[in-house]
Amino acid sequence: MTSEPRSPLVRDIGEQGLLARVRRFCPAAVVGDDAAVLALPSDRSLVVTTDMLVDGVHFSDRTTSPADTGWRAAAANLSDLAAMGATPVALTVALGLPGDTPVDWVEDLYRGMVACLQPYHTEIVGGDICRSPVRTVAITAFGQVDPQRAIRRDAAQPGYAIVVTGVHGASRAGWELLLHPELGRSLSDRDRQTLIAAHQRPQPRLDVLPILWEIVAPEIPIAGMDSSDGLADAVLQICRASGVGAKLDSARLPMPSMLTQMASPERSIEWVLYGGEDFELVLCLPEELAVQLVQRLGNSAAIVGTITPEPDVILTNTHPTNPDRMLSLDGGFQHFAD
Amino acid sequence: MTSEPRSPLVRDIGEQGLLARVRRFCPAAVVGDDAAVLALPSDRSLVVTTDMLVDGVHFSDRTTSPADTGWRAAAANLSDLAAMGATPVALTVALGLPGDTPVDWVEDLYRGMVACLQPYHTEIVGGDICRSPVRTVAITAFGQVDPQRAIRRDAAQPGYAIVVTGVHGASRAGWELLLHPELGRSLSDRDRQTLIAAHQRPQPRLDVLPILWEIVAPEIPIAGMDSSDGLADAVLQICRASGVGAKLDSARLPMPSMLTQMASPERSIEWVLYGGEDFELVLCLPEELAVQLVQRLGNSAAIVGTITPEPDVILTNTHPTNPDRMLSLDGGFQHFAD
Numbered sequence: 001m002t003s004e005p006r007s008p009l010v011r012d013i014g015e016q017g018l019l020a021r022v023r024r025f026c027p028a029a030v031v032g033d034d035a036a037v038l039a040l041p042s043d044r045s046l047v048v049t050t051d052m053l054v055d056g057v058h059f060s061d062r063t064t065s066p067a068d069t070g071w072r073a074a075a076a077n078l079s080d081l082a083a084m085g086a087t088p089v090a091l092t093v094a095l096g097l098p099g100d101t102p103v104d105w106v107e108d109l110y111r112g113m114v115a116c117l118q119p120y121h122t123e124i125v126g127g128d129i130c131r132s133p134v135r136t137v138a139i140t141a142f143g144q145v146d147p148q149r150a151i152r153r154d155a156a157q158p159g160y161a162i163v164v165t166g167v168h169g170a171s172r173a174g175w176e177l178l179l180h181p182e183l184g185r186s187l188s189d190r191d192r193q194t195l196i197a198a199h200q201r202p203q204p205r206l207d208v209l210p211i212l213w214e215i216v217a218p219e220i221p222i223a224g225m226d227s228s229d230g231l232a233d234a235v236l237q238i239c240r241a242s243g244v245g246a247k248l249d250s251a252r253l254p255m256p257s258m259l260t261q262m263a264s265p266e267r268s269i270e271w272v273l274y275g276g277e278d279f280e281l282v283l284c285l286p287e288e289l290a291v292q293l294v295q296r297l298g299n300s301a302a303i304v305g306t307i308t309p310e311p312d313v314i315l316t317n318t319h320p321t322n323p324d325r326m327l328s329l330d331g332g333f334q335h336f337a338d
Numbered sequence: 339m340t341s342e343p344r345s346p347l348v349r350d351i352g353e354q355g356l357l358a359r360v361r362r363f364c365p366a367a368v369v370g371d372d373a374a375v376l377a378l379p380s381d382r383s384l385v386v387t388t389d390m391l392v393d394g395v396h397f398s399d400r401t402t403s404p405a406d407t408g409w410r411a412a413a414a415n416l417s418d419l420a421a422m423g424a425t426p427v428a429l430t431v432a433l434g435l436p437g438d439t440p441v442d443w444v445e446d447l448y449r450g451m452v453a454c455l456q457p458y459h460t461e462i463v464g465g466d467i468c469r470s471p472v473r474t475v476a477i478t479a480f481g482q483v484d485p486q487r488a489i490r491r492d493a494a495q496p497g498y499a500i501v502v503t504g505v506h507g508a509s510r511a512g513w514e515l516l517l518h519p520e521l522g523r524s525l526s527d528r529d530r531q532t533l534i535a536a537h538q539r540p541q542p543r544l545d546v547l548p549i550l551w552e553i554v555a556p557e558i559p560i561a562g563m564d565s566s567d568g569l570a571d572a573v574l575q576i577c578r579a580s581g582v583g584a585k586l587d588s589a590r591l592p593m594p595s596m597l598t599q600m601a602s603p604e605r606s607i608e609w610v611l612y613g614g615e616d617f618e619l620v621l622c623l624p625e626e627l628a629v630q631l632v633q634r635l636g637n638s639a640a641i642v643g644t645i646t647p648e649p650d651v652i653l654t655n656t657h658p659t660n661p662d663r664m665l666s667l668d669g670g671f672q673h674f675a676d
Contacts, residue, residue: 016667035387035422035481037488042380048463049373050478052432054470084373094390094476125386128476132392138432138466138476140388143373150375329354 010106011099018097018106018129025110026124036125038090044144047086051076055135063178066105068200069137070112072277076228077141078120078204079279083226085151085209086143088122093139096132109137120206148218151283153241156223160307161290162246165205165280167198167300168231169259169268172275174199176262183262191258202279208297215292216285224283232273232327234282235305236313242284245312248305248327256300273315273327348444349437356435356444356467363448364462374463376428382482385424389414393473401516404443406538407475408450410615414566415479416458416542417617421564423489423547424481426460431477434470447475458544486556489621491579494561498645499628500584501621503543505536505638506569507597507606510613512537514600521600529596540617546635553630554623562621570611570665572620573643574651580622583650586643586665594638611653611665 010018040046051073053059059069074091081088093113097106113124174195177184184192205226216222223242227234231253235246250269259268284307285293294301308314315325348356378384389411391397397407412429419426431451435444451462512533515522522530543564554560561580565572569591573584588607597606622645623631632639646652653663 035385038384046376050430092388140478
């Protein structure tokens with residue numbers, strides 16, 4: 001057995017050496033100063049979102065390559081911008097690293113981020129690198145939005161239709177496949193790859209925005225957020241912020257056969273509702289516009305329910321013999337539950 | 339002995355509970371969405387800077403209260419904006435926290451940040467809270483700058499004077515006093531407090547900018563950065579970016595008697611040059627303007643040397659019997675040296 005050439009470690013090349021390597025992933029014009037300077041169109045507002053990811057909590061070399069970790073971190077932030085109706089402008093990246101981190105790991109992380117950002121002509125314009133006992137990635141993304149077009153959580157109104165883009169539960173199914181490959185026995189190779197890609201390389205839904213603006217005039221308030229913490233969480237958060245409730249029809253939730261081939265119907269619906277990290281959009285808008293939007297989006301986009309004046313979020317039509325179910329945030333991931 | 343009422347821990351109140359508490363420190367209009375929306379004046383560029391701070395590396399409960407950690411983190415980012423010639427607009431804060439972190443610690447951290455930001459009408463507009471094995475604070479600050487006025491590192495020209503604002507070495511001396519109180523035996527209480535405050539509550543030098551713009555016309559390029567990593571580091575970084583060198587006159591370095599009462603002359607000058615975290619500005623500009631600037635700033639601002647065409651950074655006049663000294667980055671803090 002020959003051993004692979006070992007990557008140098010972060011402590012071997014020091015902070016300056018690592019910064020020099022990482023700067024290759026950034027545009028030359030913006031690096032080397034205390035801060036980056038960026039021009040914004042004059043009629044746009046700035047949109048800002050930030051995320052921290054920690055080794056062992058949000059990513060792990062066991063299920064995710066550093067390039068995928070980078071991709072997912074960038075995608076999560078672009079998804080937050082999409083959820084606000086904003087177009088991405090740039091990112092900053094702060095890294096906390098133990099001295100024994102391979103330099104290759106850091107470069108692969110950047111490669112993954114840059115690969116995700118590249119189709120959106122979005123660049124990493126600054127950052128920080130410091131020593132930490134645990135690998136930590138903090139990303140801040142900036143976007144620009146027509147202030148009239150900013151999508152808020154608090155604008156849902158009774159009677160509005162609830163639209164979900166794309167498939168929910170696929171990221172969770174992909175994650176389960178990585179941990180328990182035997183769950184994929186009855187899946188085709190292609191379906192397996194689709195689910196794993198949904199977990200490793202999620203696509204922020206920035207493509208939805210131009211279609212949305214074609215259909216919805218600026219004076220019509222629409223509500224929305226992304227489904228990073230799950231579809232149920234998104235609906236609950238929108239309802240709470242808007243002081244309304246919702247009826248979700250379980251028969252209308254997109255349920256790909258890939259999921260039910262892997263898990264029981266009950267478990268599949270749990271993944272769809274609470275799986276998280278699909279980075280799709282959940283939008284609330286007048287029904288006739290919702291119908292047009294779903295037609296234009298195709299590809300699993302669906303109207304899954306209606307906003308109600310009563311504050312509860314009810315899942316109806318769960319099963320011929322089962323009662324309706326009330327959804328709550330407790331079903332989701334609690335960050336400090338240990 | 340009666341025990342103080344224990345603060346609840348982060349894991350006791352969970353992510354939602356903690357977010358609710360932390361939001362009290364943020365303006366109501368910007369929280370609760372996937373991202374914050376901010377208006378910028380139309381003729382300004384956006385300036386962005388980011389920093390990560392890690393418990394045990396950049397702060398410690400042993401020498402720094404959580405409120406001071408918050409203040410210092412905010413001050414460091416405002417200082418980066420000042421170094422670019424930018425006025426602060428807003429901050430985002432991402433926190434990684436072990437479940438056993440007292441909620442009081444988190445609230446005090448925010449109190450310190452808000453106290454530092456308040457004079458500049460700058461608010462925390464967003465953030466993230468996640469679980470981490472080590473307390474980690476990642477801050478991103480946004481500012482605005484007249485694009486003609488952005489201060490870069492690469493604009494130093496031979497013959498320019500090098501101006502330092504305020505006192506260097508005081509933050510390091512304050513830190514030494516906290517660790518080794520006996521070093522302060524010959525200091526007055528007031529001097530001790532001054533040095534400790536220089537470490538715990540540094541002031542970003544945003545006050546320098548309006549004075550600078552009165553003296554320097556937009557078409558005159560000036561170079562600068564802040565001295566967060568030390569005065570020597572700032573001069574070296576500016577020289578490297580500008581392809582020039584510098585002669586620093588050690589007799590002209592502001593050397594408060596507080597420092598020499600604590601440490602030998604050799605050690606005092608090390609603190610002044612390499613101590614770091616004073617968050618003063620190091621500016622390079624034509625000499626006649628530098629003279630005006632120093633007169634206007636008063637309060638220890640000084641011309642400490644001259645930019646030279648030769649690339650070395652030389653400290654002259656070190657001691658009657660000593661040769662001149664060449665400065666290098668190696669004298670400074672290396673983040674991965676372990």
